[in-house]
Amino acid sequence: MKGAGKIDPLADLSPGSVCQIVSLELSGLLRRRILDMGIVPGTIIRCIRRGPSGDPTAYLVRETLIALRNEDATQILVKRLSNGEENV
Amino acid sequence: MILSAEKKKSRKDHIGLSEAKNQFSIALAGNPNVGKSTIFNALTGLHQHTGNWPGKTVDNAQGDFQYRQKSFIIIDLPGTYSLLAHTVEEQIARDFLCFANPDVTVVVLDATCLERNLNLALQVFEITPKVIVCLNLMDEAQKKDLVIDLPSLEHELGVPVIATSARQGEGLKELREKIYQVATGSLQTRPRQIVYSSDVEEAVRDLLPHVETIANNPLSPRWIALRLLDGDGSFLDSLSNYLSIDRDLSPGWEESKCAH
Ligand SMILES: Nc1nc2c(ncn2[C@@H]2O[C@H](COP(=O)(O)OP(=O)(O)OP(=O)(O)O)[C@@H](O)[C@H]2O)c(=O)[nH]1
Ligand SMILES: [Mg+2]
Numbered sequence: 001m002k003g004a005g006k007i008d009p010l011a012d013l014s015p016g017s018v019c020q021i022v023s024l025e026l027s028g029l030l031r032r033r034i035l036d037m038g039i040v041p042g043t044i045i046r047c048i049r050r051g052p053s054g055d056p057t058a059y060l061v062r063e064t065l066i067a068l069r070n071e072d073a074t075q076i077l078v079k080r081l082s083n084g085e086e087n088v
Numbered sequence: 089m090i091l092s093a094e095k096k097k098s099r100k101d102h103i104g105l106s107e108a109k110n111q112f113s114i115a116l117a118g119n120p121n122v123g124k125s126t127i128f129n130a131l132t133g134l135h136q137h138t139g140n141w142p143g144k145t146v147d148n149a150q151g152d153f154q155y156r157q158k159s160f161i162i163i164d165l166p167g168t169y170s171l172l173a174h175t176v177e178e179q180i181a182r183d184f185l186c187f188a189n190p191d192v193t194v195v196v197l198d199a200t201c202l203e204r205n206l207n208l209a210l211q212v213f214e215i216t217p218k219v220i221v222c223l224n225l226m227d228e229a230q231k232k233d234l235v236i237d238l239p240s241l242e243h244e245l246g247v248p249v250i251a252t253s254a255r256q257g258e259g260l261k262e263l264r265e266k267i268y269q270v271a272t273g274s275l276q277t278r279p280r281q282i283v284y285s286s287d288v289e290e291a292v293r294d295l296l297p298h299v300e301t302i303a304n305n306p307l308s309p310r311w312i313a314l315r316l317l318d319g320d321g322s323f324l325d326s327l328s329n330y331l332s333i334d335r336d337l338s339p340g341w342e343e344s345k346c347a348h
Pocket of ligand 1: 118119120121122123124125126127166167168224225226227228252253254255256
């Protein structure tokens with residue numbers, strides 16, 4: 001599978017792909033919010049779909065759908081586990 | 089540090105808790121929409137408080153009940169996912185738990201998504217030891233074929249865990265009895281504490297002696313130290329407000345600030 005195991009920003013994932021959180025390069029309240037949503041290192045999340053203008057993007061986290069701005073998702077680093085539609 | 093009765097009373101007044109003499113105060117905390125108000129209504133026999141939290145005062149979310157010749161006042165807190173991220177609801181819930189010193193805090197969790205809900209429980213465990221976990225929506229969990237190992241969960245968390253289906257009135261008798269036991273001290277709780285990375289734990293250890301010098305402080309020094317390390321300005325504002333501490337005059341604060 002192409003690209004599996006690579007470290008990338010969460011924002012780079014295409015819908016359908018699954019990844020595991022490696023680190024949060026965020027600080028302060030935003031970091032706190034993201035952690036409280038259950039996005040912590042080790043969490044497996046799936047990219048579901050992009051908003052109409054490509055932003056925000058919906059992710060499935062612990063059986064809950066969560067929308068993140070791409071600006072914030074760029075600062076969340078992940079390891080790809082399986083790729084989405086673009087690479088299938 | 090023990091508060092004088094007078095100080096304690098005025099602080100409760102400030103936060104809107106009209107607690108009578110010899111009455112135990114019980115706080116209901118939990119994520120939004122997990123059934124807190126349903127439990128509140130079932131315990132108090134009240135029906136008026138059904139909608140969402142108004143977010144301004146705790147007065148209209150209070151009710152009382154009698155059990156085994158004891159009187160309890162119960163406060164339905166706004167639903168929150170966290171106590172640390174500073175929405176209005178979170179600040180109300182946090183300030184109540186920190187400064188009104190409830191005798192028991194019941195953390196209501198959605199049994200169908202424990203993973204998400206336990207975050208709040210662990211945060212509450214850092215504020216107060218007198219906690220009961222109420223696993224509500226057990227009927228929904230059963231529908232999803234979820235099996236929850238209650239004894240193990242209780243063992244892992246270090247506090248009583250009561251399973252309820254509040255809408256059906258199931259488990260509320262047990263909940264009432266546990267509230268009584270924890271409030272009167274006949275049942276001791278030992279909530280699991282998060283151990284952070286060694287540098288955070290070291291920084292907490294460095295801060296503790298300074299935090300312990302804060303006068304009239306009913307709060308866990310560890311909790312205060314962790315918030316200082318967070319740089320949680322909203323919490324420090326509440327702390328100085330409720331404890332009437334002049335941040336700039338207290339030597340403890342100055343050194344704590346330098347340390348973080
Ligand atoms: N199936 C089921 N539904 C429940 C149970 N407990 C509460 N509900 C329902 O869940 C919904 C939310 O209940 P509330 O009591 O308003 O929840 P809350 O925690 O007070 O919600 P917020 O105040 O918004 O945080 C209501 O429709 C209740 O009837 C339960 O044990 N099982
Ligand atoms: Mg409610």
